[in-house]
Amino acid sequence: MPPSGFSVTSYSVPSFVCYSSIVRWGILKMSWEWGAVVVAAGRGTRMGAADNKVYLELGGKTVLDYALDAFERCAVVSSIVLVVGEGETERAATIVAAGSYGKVADVIVGGAERQDSVYAGLGALRTQGVLVHDAARPLVSPEQIAACCAAAEDHGASALAVPVKDTIKVSDGQGFIVATPERSTLWSVQTPQAFGRLELMQAHRQAKEDGAAATDDAMLIERLGRKVAIVRGDYANLKITTPEDLPIAELLLDKWRRQS
Numbered sequence: 001m002p003p004s005g006f007s008v009t010s011y012s013v014p015s016f017v018c019y020s021s022i023v024r025w026g027i028l029k030m031s032w033e034w035g036a037v038v039v040a041a042g043r044g045t046r047m048g049a050a051d052n053k054v055y056l057e058l059g060g061k062t063v064l065d066y067a068l069d070a071f072e073r074c075a076v077v078s079s080i081v082l083v084v085g086e087g088e089t090e091r092a093a094t095i096v097a098a099g100s101y102g103k104v105a106d107v108i109v110g111g112a113e114r115q116d117s118v119y120a121g122l123g124a125l126r127t128q129g130v131l132v133h134d135a136a137r138p139l140v141s142p143e144q145i146a147a148c149c150a151a152a153e154d155h156g157a158s159a160l161a162v163p164v165k166d167t168i169k170v171s172d173g174q175g176f177i178v179a180t181p182e183r184s185t186l187w188s189v190q191t192p193q194a195f196g197r198l199e200l201m202q203a204h205r206q207a208k209e210d211g212a213a214a215t216d217d218a219m220l221i222e223r224l225g226r227k228v229a230i231v232r233g234d235y236a237n238l239k240i241t242t243p244e245d246l247p248i249a250e251l252l253l254d255k256w257r258r259q260s
């Protein structure tokens, strides 16, 4: 085990794999103040439920509860802005109060696209660093959140990701394969993703000006030619997207409950 008092901000971390170990060893010292934008303003169209999927129940709590709880328990994070759908503010505030999520400083209304919701959330924070997280990813851990912060302090920006397991094909849009990218270079990106708040705001403004749409925030930094470090995540940090994701999440939660 490395000596105590070791700080990732004053030591060159050789690879993404190291961040989670550093957090596990409990030797992390952060320089920036960190806030989080948790986006919950989607419709859950692919889930096909009557309700927004973040309010669906998982082991007695809502999907949203788990995401908020992980950020609440992460010592590195000082404040959270929760971004919700039109007409959902009261419901979300009730969940925040019932769960005693004291770090939630604001509950605000999001926009039509995820990108709009994140941008709305950024405007409500004042911290140097910002984490962006999907409320639809309930199985994130405080350690993974802290690992993202550490990597972003070292490299400017970071994102949790896992190596792709399947062989990925590119289609021609007509049902035929046109290419097979080299799998060893492919990562499936997750949230949280961590950035300097002002840099991310600038990247969002630039994207808006250019009419660029992005499905994650790292993409907005990449398109400016800046680097985003990969932080090795966990396959269990799945995004609740389609109906079969719910029983998988239940199984993982059950397993963790039995282990703790």
Ligand SMILES: Nc1ccn([C@@H]2O[C@H](COP(=O)(O)OP(=O)(O)OP(=O)(O)O)[C@@H](O)[C@H]2O)c(=O)n1
Binding pocket: 039, 040, 041, 042, 043, 044, 045, 046, 047, 053, 054, 083, 110, 111, 112, 113, 114, 115, 117, 118, 133, 134, 135, 136, 137, 239, 240, 241
């Ligand atoms: N306008 C939007 C769209 C999405 N999100 C949030 O972004 C996260 C990831 O998006 P996704 O899984 O696509 O959620 P939905 O948009 O709800 O799902 P779908 O695309 O199936 O409608 C979710 O936590 C979702 O609530 C958001 O805050 N605002």
Ligand SMILES: C[C@](O)(CO)[C@H](O)COP(=O)(O)O
Binding pocket: 114, 134, 188, 189, 190, 191, 215, 216, 217, 239
């Ligand atoms: C940000 C994200 O969760 C990374 O995997 C994902 O891109 C969100 O995309 P979606 O189209 O909103 O599901």
